Amino acid sequence: MPHAPIYLQGLIAAEAALFADAREVNGVYVDTTTDHRKLEPLRRAAKRRNLELVHQTRDELNARAGTDKHGGVLAGVSERRFVTPDDLLAAARNEQAGAPFVVMLDGVEDPFNFGQALRSLYAAGCHGVVMRPRNWTAADSAAVVARASAGASELLPMALADDPEAAAEVFNDAGLEVAAAAETPDATPLDEADLTVPLFLLIGGEKRGIKRSFLDRCRLKIAIPYARAFDLSLGTVAATSVLAFEAARQRRR
Numbered sequence: 062m063p064h065a066p067i068y069l070q071g072l073i074a075a076e077a078a079l080f081a082d083a084r085e086v087n088g089v090y091v092d093t094t095t096d097h098r099k100l101e102p103l104r105r106a107a108k109r110r111n112l113e114l115v116h117q118t119r120d121e122l123n124a125r126a127g128t129d130k131h132g133g134v135l136a137g138v139s140e141r142r143f144v145t146p147d148d149l150l151a152a153a154r155n156e157q158a159g160a161p162f163v164v165m166l167d168g169v170e171d172p173f174n175f176g177q178a179l180r181s182l183y184a185a186g187c188h189g190v191v192m193r194p195r196n197w198t199a200a201d202s203a204a205v206v207a208r209a210s211a212g213a214s215e216l217l218p219m220a221l222a223d224d225p226e227a228a229a230e231v232f233n234d235a236g237l238e239v240a241a242a243a244e245t246p247d248a249t250p251l252d253e254a255d256l257t258v259p260l261f262l263l264i265g266g267e268k269r270g271i272k273r274s275f276l277d278r279c280r281l282k283i284a285i286p287y288a289r290a291f292d293l294s295l296g297t298v299a300a301t302s303v304l305a306f307e308a309a310r311q312r313r314r
Contacts, residue, residue: 067140070204072132074211079107086138090114163189164305166190168266177298181306240263242263
């Protein structure tokens with residue numbers, strides 16, 4: 062039985078879905094009152110997929126999306142397509158943008174935060190993201206993630222793993238250093254860690270964090286040094302941004 066269509070909301074998310082190859086795009090729907098000049102890049106992107114823009118009233122768009130917060134543009138898409146870890150690494154190496162940098166986001170409990178974290182990872186040059194099979198790219202949250210990530214969720218290659226241990230084993234076997242973001246006594250301060258090596262980095266959610274069993278087997282643990290005493294850790298979005306852009310800074314040397 063075919064799945065109900067997923068509607069990505071907003072011009073940026075719709076364009077990203079059309080440019081990426083992560084989903085089938087079945088239709089692009091736009092408000093009849095929108096300035097045609099503003100929609101020209103979207104029209105060209107749709108044409109490459111052999112699609113024409115479908116003009117609808119605001120009420121018709123609201124009915125499709127189930128909300129009026131779509132900005133007058135919707136892309137009807139299929140479920141997300143994932144790549145294998147091998148394909149993710151091959152794409153990273155084909156970019157010729159330095160050593161592979163792969164991140165697993167685990168335990169992020171809010172789709173908006175997940176999308177914001179993806180936005181930082183994409184901007185910082187992360188080559189791909191790993192997640193569990195149950196994740197925020199499914200139908201009931203894909204639109205939130207796409208908008209919060211400014212389309213980065215569609216552009217970043219994504220692979221699935223049953224758990225962090227399984228993912229770490231695959232990428233370690235492929236020659237990547239396995240690291241975890243952790244505030245532990247033996248963690249290396251972020252500015253002293255070498256993030257230029259081929260790297261698989263696990264970032265845990267704010268509530269559950271990373272399992273002790275994983276940290277015990279992880280050779281490299283990375284801590285974000287604070288400028289003053291502060292007992293509470295950064296939120297996942299902020300921590301992801303700090304880690305990703307430090308990796309980007311080091312890799313520009």
